[in-house]
Amino acid sequence: xxxxxxxxxxxxxxxxxxxxxxxxxxxxxxxxxxxxxxxxxxxxxxxxxxxxxxxxxxxxxxxxxxxxxxxxxxxxxxxxxxxxxxxxxxxxxxxxxxxxxxxxxxxxxxxxxxxxxxxxxxxxxxxxxxxxxxx
Amino acid sequence: xxxxxxxxxxxxxxxxxxxxxxxxxxxxxxxxxxxxxxxxxxxxxxxxxxxxxxxxxxxxxxxxxxxxxxxxxxxxxxxxxxxxxxxxxxxxxxxxxxxxxxxxxxxxxxxxxxxxxxxxxxxxx
Numbered sequence: 206x207x208x209x210x211x212x213x214x215x216x217x218x219x220x221x222x223x224x225x226x227x228x229x230x231x232x233x234x235x236x237x238x239x240x241x242x243x244x245x246x247x248x249x250x251x252x253x254x255x256x257x258x259x260x261x262x263x264x265x266x267x268x269x270x271x272x273x274x275x276x277x278x279x280x281x282x283x284x285x286x287x288x289x290x291x292x293x294x295x296x297x298x299x300x301x302x303x304x305x306x307x308x309x310x311x312x313x314x315x316x317x318x319x320x321x322x323x324x325x326x327x328x329x330x331x332x333x334x335x336x337x338x339x340x
Numbered sequence: 341x342x343x344x345x346x347x348x349x350x351x352x353x354x355x356x357x358x359x360x361x362x363x364x365x366x367x368x369x370x371x372x373x374x375x376x377x378x379x380x381x382x383x384x385x386x387x388x389x390x391x392x393x394x395x396x397x398x399x400x401x402x403x404x405x406x407x408x409x410x411x412x413x414x415x416x417x418x419x420x421x422x423x424x425x426x427x428x429x430x431x432x433x434x435x436x437x438x439x440x441x442x443x444x445x446x447x448x449x450x451x452x453x454x455x456x457x458x459x460x461x462x463x464x465x
Binding site for chain 2: 254255256257258259269271272273275301302303304305307309310311312314339340
């Protein structure tokens with residue numbers, strides 16, 4: 206699976222399986238292009254529970270979502286120079302003692318590879334690449 | 341046999357209500373009294389209850405054909421690989437097995453735990 210997203214000039218590419226199993230090792234390759242300044246790239250595997258609530262009103266239906274990260278596993282972390290292309294690889298084990306993905310209408314368990322591109326002072330890009338984790 | 345009320349009971353073998361994912365669930369469904377049921381079924385389901393509401397999924401329905409007015413019916417159900425029973429900060433997921441009688445939809449249920457090591461996963465660690 207190869208997915209590309211670009212924000213604020215920086216372009217993030219991640220190559221990883223779209224489906225994995227609990228207990229497996231997840232291997233990830235990543236690339237950041239056109240970073241606007243010196244950046245720190247942090248790649249992680251994140252598991253989260255996401256609960257939504259629907260509110261109905263005369264003006265329509267709105268959905269409010271709460272999120273709780275229950276797992277954050279580091280995959281890679283690099284510092285790259287302004288305008289340079291950064292890339293790397295990393296791996297982490299999907300913890301076998303946690304839970305697989307769950308796709309309810311209101312309640313979900315989601316897993317994703319997240320890529321944070323930040324400068325010394327602020328976040329430039331935070332992007333998620335979803336993964337379906339099976340039992 | 342008593343009149344009026346249909347008494348339903350679910351008994352799991354070895355009084356065991358915690359299972360590994362994919363395990364085999366065995367037990368006995370029994371009923372007596374009241375009007376003779378026109379139909380009887382076992383329903384295996386999970387419910388994910390969260391901050392914003394509940395998601396419910398019936399995973400398996402096992403019809404118990406031609407029920408007599410009073411009966412003890414052994415059953416075997418293959419449990420799925422997931423989802424696991426879990427408790428999180430926002431969401432909790434629980435499994436149950438129900439014995440459902442028709443036409444009145446009387447029910448008996450038992451809570452099940454399905455997870456690695458036959459334990460619920462605690463996401464609040």
